Amino acid sequence: MKRGALMSISMLIKAMLNLAALVVFTRILTPQEYGTYSLVITLVLLADAMLFTWLRFGYTRYFSTEYGPRYVKNVIILSIISAFLCLAIVCALRFGEELLPRAWAIGSLWFVVGAVMVGEGIFNLQLVDANNRRREADFLSLSLVKSFGSLFAGWTLVAFGLGVEGVLLGQLVGYGLSILLLLRRLCHFSVGSLLTPDFALMKALLVIGLPMAAMQVLEMIINLGTRTSLITILGSEALSVYTIANDIVQKLIVFLMLTLNTASLPMVVKALESEGDEAARRSLSRNAAILFGLTIPASVGMVLLAPQLTQVLVGEAFRAPVLSILPWFVLIALPKGAVSFYLAHSFYLAKTSHRMIKPMLAITVVGLVIFHIGVTLFGMIGAIGTMISIWSVYGLVVGLRGRREFVLPLPFLEFARALAGTAVMVAAVWPFRAWPGFVGLFGGATVGVAVYALVAIALDLAGTRALVLRALGHQK
Template identity: 30%
Template sequence: MLLQHSALYTLARGLPGLINFTALAIYTRLLAPEEYGHYALVIAAVGLANAVLFQWLNLGLLRYLARYRDRKPIFLSTLVAGYLAVVILSAMLGLVLWSCWPEAEMRALIGLGILFLWAQALFDANLQMAASQLTPQRYGLLAITKSLASLALGGTLAWWGFGAAGVLWGLIGGLILAVVLWAREEWRHLSPHHVDKGLMGQLLSYGLPLTATFALTFVVSSSDRLLLGWLQGSHSAGLYAVGYDLPNQALGVLMMVVHLAAYPLAVHALEQKGRGAAQVQLKKNAIGLLSIALPATVGLVLLAPNIAQVVLGAEFRKAAVALSFWIAIASFLAGIKAYYFDLAFQLGQRTIVQVWIALVAATINLILNLWLIPKLSIMGAAYGTLCAYLSALVLSMMLGRRYFKLPIPGYESLKILGATFVMGLALWPLLSLEGLMGLSIQVFVGMVSYGLFVLVFNIADSRILLFNRLFPERRTI
């Protein structure tokens, strides 16, 4: 089931990921670095607000919807009551921020940022519901519709000269359209009479520690661009945001594909069959995550110059190449922590420990950013981010085993490392290729060489599974 769901989520997240890459290519050609910096600052601020205000609802939905599937109207009514309460709170906070902000251009974007925050939170809830209910098809329809509509509307408005505001309007329109088209039926049986105070307390007690964790994690991932905007202006923030997003989005999509397919299966195994079954599933999850993330990281590092040339506008390429190695490694470490080692706290229901880990990482990141950005500009921000993610991963590995033991597939990891090394050797003679055709050749050779040695090393029983699929009458397992 993991392979089947991973394949579906690859389409559901992979196609939007390609669309987002296209959006990055378009926006870096239509927006100047300063305009992109304004857009990036709004996205960072909304992401932080979403993590602080709304994530406890989405995390509770993902964790408990399977348990309350027989009382779904009560569960969803309680969830919506929490959402509406947070909407009112965020509206008041947004009004205060708008009245106090000194810069007129950014003040005009604050109202759009609030609308974007509400739309993003609603969209995220529907994505989590689709993932929790093991319906990757609906998940894909939501994600693909949002990406296509956002790019079409935002790109058109940016081309017409609306700048950062046009891109934000495109995002808002895409989020709302996706929910209206594919998720409105889920909310038909809502009623204020179904709101359960006990359930609300359960959502709060589970989700609030994770909310603090997400907020602090977001400090690590996005405070750097906010500090760059403060210390060195929107131009530097825009350059860094593009250089960060290029590898981070690519790796994030790939790793999230595995997580979306794998985590609900682990939860279901734990709830229905106990810890032993969950650990069997978790070992498969770890192998799947590493087998995707490691070669993708190495490929992004090796091919960074040509990827930047093909994807980005000319003003953004030099900074993106300089950042690529450090941000790719940081994104890999962050994904391994978030999508595997942090599961020990979530499955063990000790999410409060994640708060302290995230607090340490956020503190390291802020101190290093404040120290290094004035000296090294965008590279200082990258070094700070890498150190923060590394410290968080080490702490998560050390502390998580106290609450839920996660299997470490050492032998399979060595085989994945070997297949990735072979892929790097195959790519090395092709690094001088340039342009879209050159990048296509590089990606093809990398995928074929890695895939071949996945079969040679029989990673995750891939050779046996392929044999059984090709010759079902001679099945070996």
């Protein structure tokens, strides 16, 4: 529990810094520049999913086993190979740019993008390593150094007129500073040891990691395809509005789910490996209660306070159009987060992740076609409606199919308690909708958190009553 709290604090600080970046960049970039920036970041995330995510999944899955420490050297070797492969692909894209969609024509910026891709992959591997080793201080220091370095350097370079290039170069500064923290760990490995990989361990990483990575690759293909359609049909300003609304939800709701999952999943894997299926299910039941017990009220609160949220976070040039679509992105985030951070665990824990690929591939192909048609016929509303449909259908498919692999507990009583607490919270927060800006946001959020916490304790949501009594010394 202590470890989970420390990791959650680290992730919270990281989320706040990411929000600060959104606040700054929506105020110093033009709508056209932000549209280009969002497309570039999507390309970066796609490269990370293709070349590095499988390593992170495989490393996390096997770290708690008796062979865990032996995987470190092989993860380093494979990450170096992935980095060189990434740069080779970027060079091919740059010199074959005339064959790419018109929206991807970014010229020499491709080389900066390639460096950012490599930096993103290595940085995320560092975070996973710190999490697997339960080094919360390392996790926090990496997050702070990267986020502060990127934000300050990006803001400075944009102030000197570099635009999107300045933001991306700022990202490189942040990655460079974080990699300096990694060098002390690399010193434990000689060059000779890095030239003698263990191919059996590498194969194990591939077998468990690639299917899970394939899911993220397909998700990133959906993101890239939708953004390419938006910028082609509706223009860069529409893409900017879509991306900012999506980013706010991602950095609040989805990041909350990611934080909880990051802190809890290694413990589920450890329980499965050491104590068996039932111990893992007990851990999963507790995790589900916490995950949805926090996500449901947070999502409803975001919708209630959307006007105040956009006033605080979004630059004036984007504010009105972002506000008009922000609540709908919550409906996209909930099924998406449920799949990524809970339902997909059925396949992950059963080591049958490859069985998720076919349904996701079908939904990706059909979804991109429908999205393009929806945007062409109905504009932004068509785009949003399509995304809600894609993730809702996929969540249903994964939930039903996953029960054949590893049955996940669904604590419906805890969900009902969360809904009851959310209803009370809504009544308490509603008056703050009339308060403008930061005052309304801070007041509504503070009252909402306090009221929901009291109701959660009263209803004993996820065992909170026992935790409070223990903290007060009334229970051992």
